[in-house]
Amino acid sequence: MKKIQFLNFLILSAVLLLCSCGTVKNVAYLQNSDSINFDKSRFLYDARIMPKDQLTISVNTTTSDASIPFNLLLQSEYTQGRAVSSGSGTLMPYLVDNDGYINYPIIGKLHVSGLTKSECEQLIAEKIRPYMAETENPIVTVRMSSYSVSVLGEVNAPGSYQVSREKISIFEALAQAGDLTIYGVRDKVKLIREDATGKKQIVTLNLNDANIINSPYYYLQQNDIVYVEPNNVKAQNSKIGQTTTLWFSATSILISLTTLLINIFR
Incomplete structure (x- = not known):
């Protein structure tokens, strides 16, 4: 009986290892805030009117x-x-x-x-x-009256949000969207922006770095889109999630066969 329990433990451990994908890193925001000079951030932001406003x-x-x-x-x-x-x-x-x-x-x-x-x-x-x-x-x-930003990807409440104060920082926008999930990549957040001439750009922002407060992209313009991509853990879990039933079925069959063989040759 002890052999069966030990074997079952080994098989269950193997399944858990397959389902786990590593540790989550870089979760905290503004990690180096003690070493940053915020003098550049001493200004009052005013949104500027753009076409289609x-x-x-x-x-x-x-x-x-x-x-x-x-x-x-x-x-x-x-x-x-x-x-x-x-x-x-x-x-x-x-x-x-x-x-x-x-x-x-x-x-x-x-x-x-x-x-x-x-x-x-x-x-x-x-x-x-x-x-x-x-x-x-x-x-x-x-x-x-049409000032809004959109937040997509690994956040708890993705969507488009109206900005009544005509001023919103990237952290305030993420707070509106319920903050990032544990699977969101915090050092590679994408900001999609279109200027008054129609030119588009994609900027990568690092929320772990306190220097973001000095960034010209700290405050969002109207119609900005913030995209939080999933980390490797979420990607791998997504693959596992598609075959979870097969894994557990195979594991159950393997345990049953092992138990049967041990009983036969015992």
Whole structure:
């Protein structure tokens, strides 16, 4: 009986060795943070407007009639596309075209691509001021209503995430996606980015290295895609998972045959 138990133990150990694939390395983020100079990271990030962005623009003035032409509501059976004062309905979004322009009421085409939100607000305020009384000082508010990033691969909740603050770091994006799974490769995270001219690039980021905070890719732009590839453990487990039933069936048969042979020749 002891021989049978010992043999069964050896066979089970062999199966476990086949199912195991090594240890997980480089799990911790920002491992060398004590030795990094973060002076380069001392700046406030401002997202820049890009083609295909949707902007919500509202104008407020001391005299409500002065802002009416510059606040257009979404067309409905009630408004029928009328211009009304802000705060009385849903403002119409402005789509930035491929050349970086929006078509703004009265002013016409305005080039806004490449501007920050505050720069765009200042530009619009300057353009509309001549159409108002000299005592008016219009307050313009611009919001990027289509700011989103996507996180794919070895994360707990992959998907596309809306960014209401118009600012998000790669760690914040991964937190939105439930963080990396234990199988995610932390030192080879891929960032896919398209610039204002349509040029694409793929950048590899190392989340283990604290220098990422000084990287120009630390903050994500709108429509960025973050991809976390699986490590070798996940790849091998995937192969094993496809044949797990066969392995256990074969193991069960082998144990049964071994037990039978020992009983016969005992």
